[in-house]
Amino acid sequence: SPPATPTQLHNHTGRHPVAAEEDREWEWSTLRRSWYVAVGAFSFGVADCFGSGLLIALVAECPRPLVGPLQMLQDVGQVVGPVVAGVVAHVASTRVACLCMAALAVAMAVWAVTLP
Numbered sequence: 001s002p003p004a005t006p007t008q009l010h011n012h013t014g015r016h017p018v019a020a021e022e023d024r025e026w027e028w029s030t031l032r033r034s035w036y037v038a039v040g041a042f043s044f045g046v047a048d049c050f051g052s053g054l055l056i057a058l059v060a061e062c063p064r065p066l067v068g069p070l071q072m073l074q075d076v077g078q079v080v081g082p083v084v085a086g087v088v089a090h091v092a093s094t095r096v097a098c099l100c101m102a103a104l105a106v107a108m109a110v111w112a113v114t115l116p
Helices: 017-060 064-091 094-113
Strands: none
Touching: 017 064, 017 094, 064 094
16 A cells, blocks of 8 residues: 555644654754753853852962953953863864863862961
8 A cells, every 4th residue: 555645644633643742842852952061051150150260269369460461361361261161062063061170170170278
């Protein structure tokens, strides 16, 4: 027999039963992903708060002529960092980019703890 047409496959609501199930699965998947992203965004915000506070405290203790260049270096890092993360995510994957940023965060935490 010939294959069923899309019209024959639709149920009484006009929706294909498999497509409706896929939509429900997509909705749950999106909801779970959104929750993970929200928790991640909150965590990054808290981490950024601690990191920025540490940097501000360190810069405040520097001689006055160094404050400007150090602040400029921080600004350059905030411009270059997302670009590098985006390139890594594009070339490798988002997971690899997140792992690289996590490794960098651990390295910076170790650096901050070992400051004289």
